[in-house]
Amino acid sequence: MLYREAGDFKTTYGEDSQTFPIRFDRLGYYVTLLVAFGVIPLIINDYWASAVLLPFLIYAIAAIGLNILVGYAGQVSLGTGGFMAVGAYAVYKLMTSFPDVPILIHVLLAGFVTAAVGVLFGLPSLRIKGFYLAVATLAAQFFLVWLFNKVPWFYNYSASGQITVPQSKMLGYYITGPQTSATAKYLFCLIVLVGVAVVARNLTRGTVGRKWMAIRDMDIAAEIIGVNPLNAKLTAFAVSSFFIGIAGALFFAVYLGAAEVTEAFNIQKSFLILFMVIIGGLGSIFGSFAGAAFLVLLPVFLKNVLVGQLGWPTDLAAHLELMIVGALIVAFLIAEPHGMAQLWRLAKEKLRLWPFPH
Amino acid sequence: MPVSHAEEGYITADGRQIGGTLMELRNITLRFGGVVAIKDISFDIRDGEIRAIIGPNGAGKSSMLNVISGFYIPTEGEVYFKKVKRGPMKPYEVARLGIARTFQNIALFDGMSVLDNIMTGRLTMMKSGLLSQAFWYGAAAREEYAHREKVERIIDFLEIQNIRKTPVGRLPYGLKKRVELARALAAEPKLLLLDEPMAGMNVEEKEDMSRFILDLNDEFSTTICLIEHDMGVVMDLSDRVVVMDYGRKIGDGTPDEVRNNQDVIDAYLGVAHD
Amino acid sequence: MPDQVLYAMEVTLNGLMTGVMYSLVALGFVLIFKASGVFNYAQGVLALFAALTLVGLQNGQVPFAHVINATLGTNLSTFGWQLPALLAILLTAGVMVVLAIIIERLVLKHLVSQAPIILFMATIGLAYFLEGLGDVMWGADIKKLDVGLPQGISDTIERVTDGWFGYGFFIDNLDIVATVVAVLLVAALTIFSQYSKQGRALRAVADDHQAALSVGISLRFIWVLVWSIAGFVALVAGIMWGTKSGVQFSLSLIALKALPVLMLGGFTSIPGAIIGGLIIGVGEKLFEFIMSSPDLGGAWFGFTIGATENWFAYVLALLFLVFRPQGLFGEKIIERV
Numbered sequence: 001m002l003y004r005e006a007g008d009f010k011t012t013y014g015e016d017s018q019t020f021p022i023r024f025d026r027l028g029y030y031v032t033l034l035v036a037f038g039v040i041p042l043i044i045n046d047y048w049a050s051a052v053l054l055p056f057l058i059y060a061i062a063a064i065g066l067n068i069l070v071g072y073a074g075q076v077s078l079g080t081g082g083f084m085a086v087g088a089y090a091v092y093k094l095m096t097s098f099p100d101v102p103i104l105i106h107v108l109l110a111g112f113v114t115a116a117v118g119v120l121f122g123l124p125s126l127r128i129k130g131f132y133l134a135v136a137t138l139a140a141q142f143f144l145v146w147l148f149n150k151v152p153w154f155y156n157y158s159a160s161g162q163i164t165v166p167q168s169k170m171l172g173y174y175i176t177g178p179q180t181s182a183t184a185k186y187l188f189c190l191i192v193l194v195g196v197a198v199v200a201r202n203l204t205r206g207t208v209g210r211k212w213m214a215i216r217d218m219d220i221a222a223e224i225i226g227v228n229p230l231n232a233k234l235t236a237f238a239v240s241s242f243f244i245g246i247a248g249a250l251f252f253a254v255y256l257g258a259a260e261v262t263e264a265f266n267i268q269k270s271f272l273i274l275f276m277v278i279i280g281g282l283g284s285i286f287g288s289f290a291g292a293a294f295l296v297l298l299p300v301f302l303k304n305v306l307v308g309q310l311g312w313p314t315d316l317a318a319h320l321e322l323m324i325v326g327a328l329i330v331a332f333l334i335a336e337p338h339g340m341a342q343l344w345r346l347a348k349e350k351l352r353l354w355p356f357p358h
Numbered sequence: 359m360p361v362s363h364a365e366e367g368y369i370t371a372d373g374r375q376i377g378g379t380l381m382e383l384r385n386i387t388l389r390f391g392g393v394v395a396i397k398d399i400s401f402d403i404r405d406g407e408i409r410a411i412i413g414p415n416g417a418g419k420s421s422m423l424n425v426i427s428g429f430y431i432p433t434e435g436e437v438y439f440k441k442v443k444r445g446p447m448k449p450y451e452v453a454r455l456g457i458a459r460t461f462q463n464i465a466l467f468d469g470m471s472v473l474d475n476i477m478t479g480r481l482t483m484m485k486s487g488l489l490s491q492a493f494w495y496g497a498a499a500r501e502e503y504a505h506r507e508k509v510e511r512i513i514d515f516l517e518i519q520n521i522r523k524t525p526v527g528r529l530p531y532g533l534k535k536r537v538e539l540a541r542a543l544a545a546e547p548k549l550l551l552l553d554e555p556m557a558g559m560n561v562e563e564k565e566d567m568s569r570f571i572l573d574l575n576d577e578f579s580t581t582i583c584l585i586e587h588d589m590g591v592v593m594d595l596s597d598r599v600v601v602m603d604y605g606r607k608i609g610d611g612t613p614d615e616v617r618n619n620q621d622v623i624d625a626y627l628g629v630a631h632d
Numbered sequence: 633m634p635d636q637v638l639y640a641m642e643v644t645l646n647g648l649m650t651g652v653m654y655s656l657v658a659l660g661f662v663l664i665f666k667a668s669g670v671f672n673y674a675q676g677v678l679a680l681f682a683a684l685t686l687v688g689l690q691n692g693q694v695p696f697a698h699v700i701n702a703t704l705g706t707n708l709s710t711f712g713w714q715l716p717a718l719l720a721i722l723l724t725a726g727v728m729v730v731l732a733i734i735i736e737r738l739v740l741k742h743l744v745s746q747a748p749i750i751l752f753m754a755t756i757g758l759a760y761f762l763e764g765l766g767d768v769m770w771g772a773d774i775k776k777l778d779v780g781l782p783q784g785i786s787d788t789i790e791r792v793t794d795g796w797f798g799y800g801f802f803i804d805n806l807d808i809v810a811t812v813v814a815v816l817l818v819a820a821l822t823i824f825s826q827y828s829k830q831g832r833a834l835r836a837v838a839d840d841h842q843a844a845l846s847v848g849i850s851l852r853f854i855w856v857l858v859w860s861i862a863g864f865v866a867l868v869a870g871i872m873w874g875t876k877s878g879v880q881f882s883l884s885l886i887a888l889k890a891l892p893v894l895m896l897g898g899f900t901s902i903p904g905a906i907i908g909g910l911i912i913g914v915g916e917k918l919f920e921f922i923m924s925s926p927d928l929g930g931a932w933f934g935f936t937i938g939a940t941e942n943w944f945a946y947v948l949a950l951l952f953l954v955f956r957p958q959g960l961f962g963e964k965i966i967e968r969v
Contacts, residue, residue, distance in 0.1 A: 012503075128954070132899075135895050149939075217467035225545065326759070333746075
């Protein structure tokens with residue numbers, strides 16, 4: 001009764017290829033936007049922002065970026081942490097060198113810097129494929145972390161090796177620095193996320209998206225029908241790194257405030273985002289959101305239960321959390337290797353027929 | 359066997375226009391290490407005709423098609439397309455010349471829908487850049503819909519409207535072959551190469567496919583070069599036939615000429631020769 | 633002989649030894665990849681788990697003591713006994729076999745036809761799980777591993793090289809033992825793989841699951857066998873590394889060191905794992921030595937850099953791969969249309 005396509009005819013190609021063709025979905029999308037922009041900023045507090053909402057928004061951006069590279073273009077990358085670091089350090093250098101430029105510009109510029117670095121480290125993908133490529137991207141990960149740790153120019157020669165974000169304002173509100181309100185941080189990240197998601201959606205439904213998927217599915221055939229593999233793969237690395245760099249910049253500047261590269265952007269971060277993409281669903285923008293939400297909420301939930309409810313010592317809880325996350329990942333991969341996006345799709349299929357069974 | 363260099367066209371018995379030489383292969387030899395897949399073969403393909411390459415298994419037909427499509431670079435010999443010598447090119451550059459093909463083992467993109475697969479055929483003609491696609495509304499969207507319209511005509515032509523949103527991985531073999539043909543057609547090629555288009559089909563499907571091929575050639579003046587095992591199909595469809603055996607050319611002419619050629623008969627019946 | 637050359641020789645020898653240690657871990661990867669096409673990220677954690685279990689059994693620790701204490705309020709720690717090293721090793725090997733069976737039944741069986749990236753991610757999940765399990769079972773504090781292997785600098789070598797060169801080389805006794813063990817292990821594994829019935833079955837499974845099934849090879853048995861052998865190799869690696877630097881979490885990160893070895897040597901080659909390990913070990917140590925020395929790197933380039941060991945192995949392997957995408961000994965990937 002609720003979820004129907006019948007009677008909803010599309011008369012132009014534009015309508016046929018829109019993001020939410022089913023009216024119910026469109027409504028759901030508008031409601032979500034309304035809540036995100038209208039309701040949450042009014043009720044948000046520091047705890048929720050820093051524990052759940054900000055990480056979710058920022059990791060969602062990174063997951064969208066990685067999904068483009070791994071899910072759409074089929075190039076496995078384990079260097080996400082390193083690229084986020086590039087974004088973070090780029091925005092740091094930009095903000096400290098040009099303090100009067102609005103932070104949004106700096107974040108975008110940091111994205112471009114990361115895109116360039118991404119293209120550089122993506123060059124091996126022209127010769128190396130599959131697993132070998134994944135391991136090759138680890139070279140990027142380790143090298144970049146070492147670089148930002150050892151070369152003092154990157155952290156402005158500070159004694160601690162840490163980078164701390166300078167205060168900055170936009171439109172009269174603090175966006176970074178200790179005086180920033182949770183609402184400002186949240187809205188800033190939300191706006192960037194919506195922009196990223198829209199651009200990602202547009203790219204993946206057009207020509208370049210098809211080129212990526214062609215390379216992913218059968219790169220030899222793709223080349224034979226006219227796809228230039230160099231162009232397609234490097235574009236994937238560029239766009240993906242652009243988004244991941246933005247995420248890294250936001251992660252440091254808005255969320256953490258201060259960062260040390262070996263803690264904040266190590267290989268565990270790369271795995272985390274890759275898990276989000278795979279559990280969320282490869283090749284799906286919605287999946288990137290779902291995976292980010294899942295892997296942000298899970299540790300928070302576990303900590304509340306284990307330490308809060310059962311009163312166990314925190315180190316024991318941390319070990320158990322590791323076990324549970326590991327087990328859940330394996331279980332998820334066994335049960336639904338196509339991720340939450342697939343589960344969602346199946347649920348919608350059932351819903352379209354409800355209350356009929358088939 | 360002389361290679362015909364006729365420059366004037368002619369009109370076939372059923373009223374189709376055949377033009378001059380479109381593609382010419384001269385003294386093609388293809389070696390893989392010690393194995394000689396093709397030995398000194400020359401023939402031509404004329405504009406607007408349907409040319410078949412036939413021969414027993416292992417004769418080197420698919421390799422020949424790969425040479426024509428630029429995927430293999432011949433060890434010796436030259437390829438001329440539209441009278442211009444074609445140097446070693448990357449496969450995607452060849453696609454832009456106007457040569458499209460289908461594959462023996464189906465090379466579709468399983469993760470995409472039928473519509474998206476066929477749209478990939480239009481890639482060489484899509485011009486909008488990354489930035490314009492990122493913003494979608496405006497130039498990129500207009501180009502997308504213009505190409506969509508062309509693709510929809512092909513979908514109508516091949517009668518696959520009801521499966522356009524289906525992921526290709528889920529389709530049965532016969533429909534996959536049709537989608538692959540659609541993708542090749544979407545490129546509006548000058549020369550269409552078909553690698554065993556009838557393989558694995560039953561009689562009705564073969565009749566459908568034959569009809570499509572003839573219509574293609576008739577309506578769009580597409581030159582077609584196909585590899586096929588089914589003799590009935592070959593004799594009915596083609597204007598001229600090349601026969602290969604053990605990497606050499608043993609026959610070249612109209613279906614009737616080839617049918618009565620003793621070497622060809624021997625090859626198929628398996629008479630040993632040097 | 634000039635000092636720098638002597639230092640370089642010493643560094644090279646140490647590099648070779650380190651390389652052998654890397655190879656020990658890489659071997660486990662190769663075995664599993666050969667037989668099941670799975671890249672087992674958990675191999676490093678298996679080594680850690682094996683080492684933890686060994687120490688725990690040797691010292692009579694109560695497994696899960698921490699959890700039991702937390703829930704029941706007790707204060708358990710040890711059973712009070714000490715097991716002889718050899719017995720503890722045998723028992724731990726048994727534990728690894730049981731672990732292999734459990735992993736096959738709960739994880740591998742269900743992921744048979746999935747894409748390699750999914751399998752890889754599953755092994756990462758497995759790694760997290762085992763790491764947590766090891767900590768919960770035996771505690772996360774650093775432990776000393778002692779199964780009677782000789783430690784410390786080798787006096788013999790020091791004396792001998794002093795006699796030859798006037799400069800005594802510092803080579804660890806442990807590294808020498810590790811080299812011998814590694815050679816024996818590789819020889820045993822190669823013989824097993826080439827000449828035994830099971831070894832042949834293993835190679836069949838690595839080539840084509842379906843075909844192997846159709847000639848009656850039990851896929852599941854082979855997988856249990858392979859993961860058990862890999863577990864045993866992990867145990868050996870765990871003993872070596874654990875004796876060298878103590879049993880602690882960083883042991884599991886050794887896996888990350890093995891990856892460049894595999895990239896270089898090819899994921900499916902046992903000799904490749906050894907040669908790759910040697911090249912990486914020597915390359916890494918020499919690069920660090922040259923770049924951090926004011927007389928060499930400092931003089932040539934005008935600056936010195938340190939801690940390059942974090943990434944040099946990867947860059948070296950990456951360069952190799954660009955020229956030879958399947959590694960030195962890996963199988964060439966042939967694609968046909």
